[in-house]
């Protein structure tokens with residue numbers, strides 16, 4: 001599923017970034033640039049990060 005339409009970032013890419021070592025929304029944002037255009041996806045992106053971090 002697409003989380004960020006501006007940059008075409010999926011929830012899978014966010015999870016992968018976390019498995020590869022990102023441990024906060026800020027780090028995921030720096031790595032994938034998710035939420036850096038219109039910002040509408042920030043809330044959902046943060047939620048995916050939070051959910052994934054509680055899994056790992």
Ligand code: FES
Nearest residue numbers: 004005006038041
């Ligand atoms: Fe992610 Fe616009 S949808 S920045």
